Amino acid sequence: MDIFLVEAIINGILLGGVLALLALGLNLIFGVIDVVWIAYADIVMCGMYVIYVLYTHYDVPLLFACLAGIAGMAAFGVAVHLLIIAPVLNSAPINQLLATGGLLFFLQSFATLLFGTDFRNIGVRLPVVEVASIYISFARLIAFLFGLIGAVALYLFLKRTYIGTAIRAVAQDRDIVGLMGIDQRRIYLATSAIGGALAGLAACLLVLQYDVHPFIGNTFGPVIFMICVLGGLGNMIGGFVASFIISQIIAIGGYYSNTELSYVLAFTMFIILMFVRPRGLFAR
């Protein structure tokens, strides 16, 4: 087999790790709060800027800058819920989509105001690893590993803790959780914080590979939605699997043609799959 094709496939798998992380975050929020955060990818963008500023302007060590990025985005998730989601929780779903869509617009413009439209880079260049004459970027490897670690941590949290179990319970029957002594609003806040933290973690992993600019969310935001819908909105495992399918389509498509066309291919397959399996690939 063509060595470059193998490389493309491997890169696809590595990309899938980060996409999976974001799909998990978005699915969690949708499953529990029943709201789609259109601006989710833009929260990642904010996280990337936080890390960029701390690391390049304030000389904070990269590890701490990353931790601050995660914590900051968790707090940001809570703020988004309190300021934007909570007021429209009982409105029509379309208004909820639009409120977070307005946030998308706001965040992109605000980032432009603060940083301009330049592409910025933290200037950390990680080595490239060579295995059997296949070149793999170390940054992507790290991203993949931490993506998986994040997913496993989330799984354990949801499975092993009281709050985690309560979060899953809310996703299954939100009307009666009060009878269990669960305060729905606090579960929503916890969920938003986790969703934000996952976006923050993704920001740490992406900032090592890509330049930051205000509109970076537009490049992978739609892809994440696609993944979530393919996996079945709210279905965490489905989203996880779909991440790797979509990332392969993008990687292999990109290998045979160019990046834009590989995305066109991915979106078109998505539309077709929506017709064939309207409730997601893994709907029961």
Add this chain to the structure above:
Amino acid sequence: MSRLGASAFALAALAAVLPAAGPAYFLHLLIQILIWASVYTAWALMGRFGFVSFGHGAFVGVGAYVPALLWNYFGLTPWVGIPAGIALAILVAVVIGYPCFRLRVVGHYFALVTLALSQVVLLTLVAAREITGGSLGFTPKAAGHSWYALQFPEKTYFYVIALMLWLLALSVWRWIDGGINREALEAISEDEDAAAAIGIDVLREKLRITVLSAALTALGGAIYGQYMMYLNPESVSGIAVSLQIVFAAIAGGVYSLLGPTVGALLTISLTEGLRVWFGVTFIGAANTIYGALLVLCIIFMPQGIVGTLRRAMAARAPKAAAAD
């Protein structure tokens, strides 16, 4: 409100917003408002019945690019090119709409399928950079003052064209309002199963309104392209344009004839006003405020501006009556 009253209202409002601006700039703004008001009205034809499309950017893009490409490469007049663009937009609408409606892709899922559609058109335009110029944009060959090329250096011509487009959009809205389809569509938006049970052909009704909406949107895109004489994938297609359409229509209010127009009037004069106010030093400031206002608007005025005003007036009317 009569159509004459409507346009008078729009003009008066604009005149109040921008008293200091020069006449050429004023006209330019007015043309943009009229064109986008038509597009927003076209979107709201569907949106008011709860069929929320995040894909109308695709129709604007198709409508704008097809005549421009045909003109540059084949010298084909926009008089043929525009109908060709509209036809392609209708084709796209049917290819996406038919399975969507057939297979009951609704709500979030419909929004996301149409969102994917806007990205497909945007990315195709970018990817076909040898033909379309990609993200650098595309400039139709200039032909001076020409009816054949539908190009007029004088803005007054486009003002009249845009006005006619807008009146067309309003008449389509009125036509649907007065027709029997409206009741069918309302029944569908309430409950598709119940509508089907009383003998409404749900698929056909939804498809018809979608085709109408897509065609009108593409026409708007075409006029916009002819007027601007410069096309860019990002400014006539993709998520950004789709969201802009949805926002403005909803901000103005999708349940009343002039709602989307008010949306266009407000959003465009606001962005322009903020742009003039902040100048180029604070790039992004205008849109930041705009985004914040959008969020506030959706939280506090879910009925849109016109709907909210109407409700406020309705609330005041009984009190006034009681006082008599």
Add this chain to the structure above:
Amino acid sequence: MLSLSAVSAGYGSFQVLFDVSLEVPRGEAVGVIGSNGAGKTTLMRVISGLIPLRAGTMTLEGLPLAGLPAHRIVEQGIAHVPEHRRLFPRLTVEENLRIGAFIPRARRRFAAQLDRVYALFPRLKERRQQPAGTLSGGEQQMCAIGRALMSDPKLLLLDEPSAGLAPLVVRQVFELIRRIRGEGLTVLIVEQNVQQVLDVVDRAYLLEVGAIRLAGTADELKGNRFIRQSYMGL
């Protein structure tokens, strides 16, 4: 222990309960009977805080309950087994029980409570790792009651525990309720199965179109002609 006086409640502009007053003394089992749509479920929802009360007062051991949200009422010691059981179908049996012990007081005693519930319902222990949605109807009812007991309540609210179960299983459920009573728990139970519920409760109320029509000891109601004719088909 629980005392309602002149309680009114409803949904939106639709009033369901009109001036309902009722007493549940400590250690007793009290029944509420009534036909479909009488407002029995609504009454339970008001007590557990799922819907607000519009007028009247409601106290538990003298402390006012009105205005508290549902999750705070659980902390006061009231556990509600909702109509149709409402288990979390994709959580396992044990996870459902764990959610029942969500409040801090119960969390601290989780292991002991779990042993108590498994002793009461050995079937649940066998099925502990199974998703609750795959249990049989009777097992689901046990799981729902077990989940409520996990919060270590003073007062247990049961909304139609026998609904949709086979006659044999209905008898088992009532047997269990008798055992729970035997442990000293106070119980308020809503039922359409008038004959059997009057065998387990001390006292009962008849609710008709949102108002209390009759009240008395179980024996008094069993002997009441109106009840015998309209609700027991005798």
